[in-house]
Amino acid sequence: MAARILVVDDDEAVRTLLATMLSNEGYQVTEVHDGMEAMATIEREVPDLVVLDYMMPGWSGAEVCRRIRERCGLQLPVVFVSAAEDRAARLAAKEAGADEFLSKPIDRIELMVRVRNLLRLKFELDRREEKRRRLEQELEQMESTLLRAERLASLGTMAGSVGHELKNLGMILYGVIDLVKEAYDEDRSPNTEDLKALDRVSEHLVAHARNLESLSQPRPDRVESLDLRTLFEPTIKGLERMGRIKHVKMELSLPETPVPVWISRVRFEQVLTNLVINGADAVKQAKRKKGAVRVSLSVAEDRAQVEVADDGCGIPAEALERIFDPYYTTKPPEIGTGLGLTIVRSLVTGFGGTLRVQSTLDQGSTFSFDLPLQP
Ligand SMILES: Nc1ncnc2c1ncn2[C@@H]1O[C@H](COP(=O)(O)OP(=O)(O)OP(=O)(O)O)[C@@H](O)[C@H]1O
Numbered sequence: 516m517a518a519r520i521l522v523v524d525d526d527e528a529v530r531t532l533l534a535t536m537l538s539n540e541g542y543q544v545t546e547v548h549d550g551m552e553a554m555a556t557i558e559r560e561v562p563d564l565v566v567l568d569y570m571m572p573g574w575s576g577a578e579v580c581r582r583i584r585e586r587c588g589l590q591l592p593v594v595f596v597s598a599a600e601d602r603a604a605r606l607a608a609k610e611a612g613a614d615e616f617l618s619k620p621i622d623r624i625e626l627m628v629r630v631r632n633l634l635r636l637k638f639e640l641d642r643r644e645e646k647r648r649r650l651e652q653e654l655e656q657m658e659s660t661l662l663r664a665e666r667l668a669s670l671g672t673m674a675g676s677v678g679h680e681l682k683n684l685g686m687i688l689y690g691v692i693d694l695v696k697e698a699y700d701e702d703r704s705p706n707t708e709d710l711k712a713l714d715r716v717s718e719h720l721v722a723h724a725r726n727l728e729s730l731s732q733p734r735p736d737r738v739e740s741l742d743l744r745t746l747f748e749p750t751i752k753g754l755e756r757m758g759r760i761k762h763v764k765m766e767l768s769l770p771e772t773p774v775p776v777w778i779s780r781v782r783f784e785q786v787l788t789n790l791v792i793n794g795a796d797a798v799k800q801a802k803r804k805k806g807a808v809r810v811s812l813s814v815a816e817d818r819a820q821v822e823v824a825d826d827g828c829g830i831p832a833e834a835l836e837r838i839f840d841p842y843y844t845t846k847p848p849e850i851g852t853g854l855g856l857t858i859v860r861s862l863v864t865g866f867g868g869t870l871r872v873q874s875t876l877d878q879g880s881t882f883s884f885d886l887p888l889q890p
């Protein structure tokens with residue numbers, strides 16, 4: 516497509532001459548006779564180059580050039596043409612942002628060379644600008660795709676973690692329902708402890724449902740001041756009802772004095788549940804006749820220390836790094852999703868503690884973590 520050139524000159528003879536010279540070279544020329552008309556034309560459609568008379572009635576060439584710079588920046592090259600051979604005019608033109616300056620009478624060859632060079636430069640700049648814009652757009656698109664993917668991934672992890680706990684709770688429910696059924700079959704009333712466990716499971720269910728509900732507007736967990744010792748027994752009782760730890764001997768060791776902490780009960784019980792189930796699974800895998808899972812709470816260096824130790828199968832050294840990865844599991848899919856330790860680690864970090872693991876293959880593992888005491 517031919518380059519479009521706007522010629523602005525109040526002198527009709529000069530304007531026609533310029534227009535003829537330029538059209539003969541194959542450019543598409545538009546002629547106007549003053550600055551106002553020039554700006555109106557540019558408003559309608561920005562040309563590729565402007566040839567501008569310096570001395571005009573109304574807006575001077577310098578004034579028009581300033582307006583062009585304001586409207587189009589440096590994208591639109593401007594060539595000044597003037598009868599005045601004086602330096603002051605050249606200086607004013609340069610200051611107004613002119614790209615070239617030609618004196619009348621106009622030398623055709625000089626005009627052509629300057630116009631061609633300016634157009635070449637302009638098209639090259641346009642091409643680069645276009646490329647930059649395209650890259651910027653692509654980058655923006657990539658960024659938003661990435662953001663969406665990240666959001667989806669964290670949504671997936673969140674849904675996975677809630678599903679994971681719902682599965683554990685469902686298994687506890689099954690266990691309790693079995694016990695209640697058994698009582699009915701034997702014509703006696705169900706154990707009140709079993710019925711109490713239903714309360715706990717319901718509380719957990721509601722807490723996880725709230726978490727799901729608040730996905731669009733995350734809320735912090737409800738934390739309270741409590742004696743950490745009180746959370747162990749109900750959790751272990753619940754797990755025993757679930758049946759998954761029937762094969763192990765549970766040992767619990769608690770300190771004599773209260774261990775005051777400021778914590779979310781549901782979250783702490785979630786951590787304990789996951790670690791104990793893992794320990795029990797490990798004992799089962801070791802196929803030892805008598806395996807135990809030992810849970811202990813102590814206070815050291817002004818922090819609560821929790822330990823869950825098992826004499827299960829242990830963890831090979833090369834797997835120690837990976838057990839915290841989401842979806843890393845060595846269990847069949849109906850038993851393990853591999854999210855347990857990922858969740859446990861992030862919850863312990865949230866408590867203000869650190870989760871550690873020590874393990875010897877074929878002997879057992881110890882998971883431990885600390886958390887701050889309530890001041
Ligand atoms: N106490 C342990 N002894 C031996 N291996 C363990 C122990 N705890 C975790 N592991 C290993 O780490 C893996 C990941 O544990 P994690 O709790 O994250 O997932 P999972 O137990 O497989 O599945 P789930 O999501 O149901 O908890 C386990 O599959 C197991 O191989």
Ligand SMILES: [Mg+2]
Pocket residue numbers: 789792793851855856
């Ligand atoms: Mg697990």
